[in-house]
Amino acid sequence: MTAATLAHDELYQKRIRTGFGFWLFILSDMVIFSCLFAAHAVLATRTAGGPSGAELFDLTNVAFETAFLLASSFTCGLASIAAAERNRFWFQIAMAVTCVLGLAFLALEIREFAGMIERGAGPTRSAFLSSFYALVGCHGVHVFAGILWLLTMMAQVQAKGFRPDIQRRNLCFALFWHALDIIWVAIFSIVYLLGVAL
């Protein structure tokens, strides 16, 4: 085995370790979300005489949020392919589209929260609403952090190119962004759709 092959092997092993470590972080993040889900499931019917989910939730808005986040997950996948192919142009395009879709999701969510608080359904109104804002808000904060990370990756790829360490960060970012979409699937199914059905 030549020295060059050994170096490649070393880098590849490092990539596997980094990916696995970040996967463990994502799973622990999922455990945190599962606690918020458990709290919401227990408190979903405790409205203290206040508005219930069926009165508050607008499913059209939720459908648009879902579409934006799902499309952004797809474009994030396209960015991963571009990164693997070391194509800077398509990487930046796909990441920019992902960023716009993520911002559109956040804008809809903030508008929804603002509208609910205006109607007197803020987090202090009932146990149901406290758990709702904690769970959905925690996901929103994750999306915001993801967008900041996304912009950082765009800048780093632009400034430093597809170096092995940058590629490892791209891998972690893609895992993080796809994981956010998985959590959103649970949120729109359990919080919104079941909240309207109950």
Next chain:
Amino acid sequence: MSHEIEEPHGAAEYPPGEEEGSVGQRLLGYGVGLGLAILLTATSFFVISTDIFWLPSIPVAIIVLAIAQMGVHVVFFLHITTGADNTNNVMALAFGILIVLLVVGGSLWIMANLDHNMVPMDQLMQMQR
């Protein structure tokens, strides 16, 4: 010397999020994932918005559809598959699912039990008077 990372032949494992194949194959993978996810999401929203289904079956249908969609995301977007090259990632995922089920199932079970055994709130107020 180039800094390209060549995938060594016969590598024992792959990092999560990594996928093999040509650009076309990988594009197709994400496309299939997107199509399945759209189909499952649309079904969920359809089940809620019509009244042709038996009411008690709706929560079960929504939860089954959600779990199916999470599976689609894990396989097509995160590329965590049951292949022999992916054992560590799958084992970690299985442990994560176990903890999530314990937390959610345990909380619901214990809280429902406490709720069942608790004196109704209006009676409690009477007793404190």
